Amino acid sequence: MNNLVSIIIPVYNTGKYLEECMKSVLSQTYKEIEIILIDDGSTDQSPQICDQYQKEYERVKVIHQPNQGLSAARNRGIEQANGKYLMFVDSDDYINVNMVETLYFLLSENNADMSMCSFEYVTDRGENSIVYSNPVKNELLSKIEILNKLLEDKSWYYVVAWNKLYKKEIWHNLRYPVGYIHEDAAVVHRVFCQCNLVATTEKKLYYYRQVPGSLMNSGRNIKSLDKYMAIADRLVFLKKFEKELDIKKMANQYWYHYLEDYFFFKGKNGSSIYLRRMRKSLYRVFFILVKVKLFTTKEMLSVFIFLLSPNIWKKSTLKREEK
Numbered sequence: 001m002n003n004l005v006s007i008i009i010p011v012y013n014t015g016k017y018l019e020e021c022m023k024s025v026l027s028q029t030y031k032e033i034e035i036i037l038i039d040d041g042s043t044d045q046s047p048q049i050c051d052q053y054q055k056e057y058e059r060v061k062v063i064h065q066p067n068q069g070l071s072a073a074r075n076r077g078i079e080q081a082n083g084k085y086l087m088f089v090d091s092d093d094y095i096n097v098n099m100v101e102t103l104y105f106l107l108s109e110n111n112a113d114m115s116m117c118s119f120e121y122v123t124d125r126g127e128n129s130i131v132y133s134n135p136v137k138n139e140l141l142s143k144i145e146i147l148n149k150l151l152e153d154k155s156w157y158y159v160v161a162w163n164k165l166y167k168k169e170i171w172h173n174l175r176y177p178v179g180y181i182h183e184d185a186a187v188v189h190r191v192f193c194q195c196n197l198v199a200t201t202e203k204k205l206y207y208y209r210q211v212p213g214s215l216m217n218s219g220r221n222i223k224s225l226d227k228y229m230a231i232a233d234r235l236v237f238l239k240k241f242e243k244e245l246d247i248k249k250m251a252n253q254y255w256y257h258y259l260e261d262y263f264f265f266k267g268k269n270g271s272s273i274y275l276r277r278m279r280k281s282l283y284r285v286f287f288i289l290v291k292v293k294l295f296t297t298k299e300m301l302s303v304f305i306f307l308l309s310p311n312i313w314k315k316s317t318l319k320r321e322e323k
Contacts, residue, residue, distance in 0.1 A: 008077030041067025071176035103165035232281035
């Protein structure tokens with residue numbers, strides 16, 4: 001019986017942290033693992049470190065490719081995986097020695113499609129960092145229950161890809177969107193829809209490093225506008241569950257900062273592609289927002305004007321504010 005777990009580790013210029021990551025993965029108490037390192041065009045010492053691990057350990061496989069981004073690296077790993085189960089680890093993070101064993105036991109004992117743990121924020125030096133109350137509990141969740149977690153506070157604990165063990169078959173027709181940031185948010189709802197049962201544990205078995213200067217720690221970043229594409233896709237995809245899910249709450253998540261973000265970044269260098277994506281996402285979900293009564297009639301007209309021309313919308317808004 002194939003109980004092999006394929007651990008996919010995208011690598012891009014993380015030579016400073018890669019050895020700690022690899023040490024934690026190679027030390028797992030669960031031994032039936034293969035480790036797939038996807039060097040995504042690194043320009044530091046990462047490629048050499050990867051190759052050295054491949055020489056020393058039979059269960060380590062290295063793939064070098066031109067830089068294409070995290071999504072493409074993960075997709076390559078999925079395609080190369082031989083295991084019955086998949087796990088993702090980011091190369092600047094590290095994991096508890098019992099993580100794979102714990103998640104494998106949870107999944108197999110409960111005949112679940114996916115298992116999941118909580119995680120710890122750590123500093124650049126590996127010390128405890130941000131402390132949040134832990135939203136992840138010891139639970140068995142149905143498809144609708146796990147989808148509902150995307151609507152709760154601290155939903156990012158459920159969105160991220162790397163605190164989970166998946167049956168590989170979940171990914172048979174799924175891949176991460178290449179060229180987009182917030183790739184986890186763009187796919188997670190589709191992953192959850194492939195699961196009839198998800199087993200979760202409150203144990204913090206993954207250590208998420210807060211790297212200075214990274215996208216997630218660089219404040220308001222123009223690339224983060226891709227979250228609107230991700231949530232719009234989620235709205236459209238999950239509309240079929242509108243009787244079981246609070247679609248209006250999801251619509252609010254989408255719209256809450258939309259106009260503020262649009263005009264904050266408008267005119268900034270490199271903004272045009274992201275703003276076009278934002279408007280494209282609004283075209284996709286406009287009638288859903290209307291249907292869930294997110295807008296008054298007056299607000300609906302205002303949004304329609306925005307869709308026709310953001311500049312006209314802004315001028316009309318300024319005129320109203322001057323009166």
